[in-house]
Amino acid sequence: MFTTIGIPVIIIGALGLVFGLILAFASKVFEVKIDPRVEEVLSTLPGANCGACGAAGCAGYAERIVNEGEAVNKCAPGGMEVAAQIAKIMGQDTGAMEQKVAVIHCSCGGYNNTSWKYNYEGVESCKSAANIAGGPNSCSWGCMGLNDCMKACLFDAISIDANGMRVIDYSKCTGCGACVKACPRNLITLVPINRTVFIKCSSKEKGPDAKAVCGSSHPCIGCGICSRKCPVQAITVENNLARIDYDKCINCGLCATVCPSKTILDLMAGQRKKADINPELCIGCTICAKVCPVQAINGELKQVHAVDKDKCIGCEQCVAKCPKKAIQMV
Amino acid sequence: MGYFGELFVMAMTAIFIQNFVLSRFLGLCPYLGVSKKLDSAMGMGMAVIFVMTLASAFTFLINVYLLLPYGLSYLQTIAFILTIAALVQFVEMVIQKNAPALYKSLGVYLPLITTNCAVLGVAIINTQAFRSDGVTPYNFLDSTLNGFFSGVGFTFVLLAMAGIRQRLEKVELPKAMRGMPIALILAGTMALAFYGFMGFNI
Numbered sequence: 001m002f003t004t005i006g007i008p009v010i011i012i013g014a015l016g017l018v019f020g021l022i023l024a025f026a027s028k029v030f031e032v033k034i035d036p037r038v039e040e041v042l043s044t045l046p047g048a049n050c051g052a053c054g055a056a057g058c059a060g061y062a063e064r065i066v067n068e069g070e071a072v073n074k075c076a077p078g079g080m081e082v083a084a085q086i087a088k089i090m091g092q093d094t095g096a097m098e099q100k101v102a103v104i105h106c107s108c109g110g111y112n113n114t115s116w117k118y119n120y121e122g123v124e125s126c127k128s129a130a131n132i133a134g135g136p137n138s139c140s141w142g143c144m145g146l147n148d149c150m151k152a153c154l155f156d157a158i159s160i161d162a163n164g165m166r167v168i169d170y171s172k173c174t175g176c177g178a179c180v181k182a183c184p185r186n187l188i189t190l191v192p193i194n195r196t197v198f199i200k201c202s203s204k205e206k207g208p209d210a211k212a213v214c215g216s217s218h219p220c221i222g223c224g225i226c227s228r229k230c231p232v233q234a235i236t237v238e239n240n241l242a243r244i245d246y247d248k249c250i251n252c253g254l255c256a257t258v259c260p261s262k263t264i265l266d267l268m269a270g271q272r273k274k275a276d277i278n279p280e281l282c283i284g285c286t287i288c289a290k291v292c293p294v295q296a297i298n299g300e301l302k303q304v305h306a307v308d309k310d311k312c313i314g315c316e317q318c319v320a321k322c323p324k325k326a327i328q329m330v
Numbered sequence: 331m332g333y334f335g336e337l338f339v340m341a342m343t344a345i346f347i348q349n350f351v352l353s354r355f356l357g358l359c360p361y362l363g364v365s366k367k368l369d370s371a372m373g374m375g376m377a378v379i380f381v382m383t384l385a386s387a388f389t390f391l392i393n394v395y396l397l398l399p400y401g402l403s404y405l406q407t408i409a410f411i412l413t414i415a416a417l418v419q420f421v422e423m424v425i426q427k428n429a430p431a432l433y434k435s436l437g438v439y440l441p442l443i444t445t446n447c448a449v450l451g452v453a454i455i456n457t458q459a460f461r462s463d464g465v466t467p468y469n470f471l472d473s474t475l476n477g478f479f480s481g482v483g484f485t486f487v488l489l490a491m492a493g494i495r496q497r498l499e500k501v502e503l504p505k506a507m508r509g510m511p512i513a514l515i516l517a518g519t520m521a522l523a524f525y526g527f528m529g530f531n532i
Contacts, residue, residue: 008402012409015396019416026420030427123502 037089038066044085045075048154052076052176065090076100077155077174100175100190102149102157102168107200107216107263109143111164114215120144130184138213141203143187152182196251196267197244204239211261220263226255231293231315252293252315272314273329279304281326288318288327337475339462342530344479350448351487352517352524357448361488362513364439371492375485377439379478382452384421385414386477389453390470403457410453411445418444452480487520 042062049057053074055064064070065086072090073083079099108114120129120136126148134140149166150158157172158179170193180188187202199220203210207221222240227233234248235255242263244255256266275296277288284302289295296312299305307318307327319327348354351361357378364374389410397403422440426433443449456473460466468476494516503512 007400008405011396011400011402012405012412015392015409016412019412023416023419023423026423030423032426123500125500128500 035066038062040089041065041086044078044082044089046077046082048077048176050077050154050174050176050178051181052174052178076176079174099193101170101173101193102175102177102179102188103191103198104143104149104166104168104188105198105200105202106141106143106185106187107165107218107265108137108139108214109145109165110216113163113165113217114142114145115139115213120146126182127184135185137215139203139205139210139215139219141185141201141205142214143185148182148184149179149188152178154178191246194251195246195249197249197253197256198265198267199242199244199263200265201263202241204241206240210240218262221261223260225258225260226264229254229258231317250315250317252313252317254294254313254315257313274309274312274314275307275316275318275327276330277305277307278326278328281324283324283326285323287321287323291317291321293317336461336472340472340476341479341482344476345483345486346524346527347530349483349487349524349527350451350480351484352521353528354451356451357446357484358517360443360446360448361484361491362510362517364442365488365491365495365513368489368492368496371488372485374439374442375481375488378443378446378448378484378488379481381414381418381421381440381443381446381449382477382481382484383474384417384477385410385449385453386456387470387474388413388417390456390468390473393457394470406454406457407450410450414449414453415444448480448484452477487524491516491520 039062042059045058045062047058051057053061053064053070053076055061055070061070061075065072072086072092073080075082075086115138116136117138118133118136120132122128122132124146126144126146129136129144129146135144137144143166145164145166147158147160147166150160154176155172155174157169157174158166159169161167175190175193177190180186180190185202191198200218201210201214201220203214203219205213205219207219207223210219210221211217213219220241222237222242224237224242226242227235227237231252231254232248232250234245234250235242236245237243242255251268253266253269253272256264256269275288277297282299282304284299284304286299286301286305288305289297289299293315294311294313296308296310297305297318298308314329316329319329344350350356351358360374360378365371392409392413393403393406397406397409402409418440422433456468456476459468459472459476461468461472491513495513498512498516507515
């Protein structure tokens, strides 16, 4: 009786006990201390796992912040609010955070302003279409209009207007960069939200070639006029395509007015205020005249200066530089 | 037949002829669950190879030195499950401490396969398996290697499945067929293809 029941019970029991003891012992010896702050940081992050911070997901970013001292302001969807909360947990400064938004650098992609090479009837995906004979549109650099960016957007920030063009809603765009990765033509970049001038073309074809295939007839022809006219040298032309360096760009919109192909979109066109010098405060230091990129300010040293309203492009360079705060935008 | 011939037979049997997933129908849960992306399938496969090899080795020892001498073969399942679960837990702790990089790639999959039927399956099959002469039961090395090859077989079909499913993502399917239905049809078709290996005598 004992041998049939007792021995199995003892052996299996002993087996369990031994394993239990080994595990209990091992959990002490091989204990890995997990920082409780990782959990805390993770709970403040939005949990969209968008990857804008560079980590694989929110959990990965939380771990990096705590263990590797990663900056706390990299969560684009969370913005300043989340950055401030994380900074509180980590006991450090938030650091400046620049809100960025996505900009599509192509003005094609609509129902009427894309010229087609063939009629694509495959899977509704830009990635798939781009693989067939270089894409269905004549311009092999431009938007194919199959909305991979829209599908990639976690925040419904991209919508289609009446003409079939994709429009980015600045109030919803968090600058996470999911659409940037989704676009097989690399048409989308992230731009600081306060910038208003964009080059709406990504074609690296030579001028005539780009013009021949562009559906919206506003391709960048690489003439370089914008680059020469830019008061702060923010535009470079490389491979027949102009590019704005948004670290330098001052939103003056001069490039948009000189572009012969009308490729450059200026959101503030016609809305810019002109500079006006208050004669009572002006001391005639000539600083404003020196910084003005278009020589719109005239005046002798120690004399009251005046702004030529026709020349002024509203770049606000002089406002920032005036030591007496004598210049206002009106 | 030399020992290498024996090994070749064992490997071919474990990977193709008696594949764990497609002929024995063990380990179907991770086969369908973790086969959506190639990289996670790779991680899972590596974890399965790792656990199967270790489990084969340890359950062999438990079986030969504890269960057989006392005539307790009928307790095989419970003893093996206990051993495998404890072993995986232990290994998980060790690599978390000593090899954080390995833990990052395998760690999430290890708890998932602790009580996986394929792992228990290989342990039980090892106790009943014979070498190609039909008389010699598997020894310690045979069992361990059989565990390894079975894991390789599992990984092989898991990767094949993940590769095909990744491509299926881009295909426009009728709504009712998307996701699991097409995966099951795919699994059936693959099993049918592997059926062709049945009855091979090496």
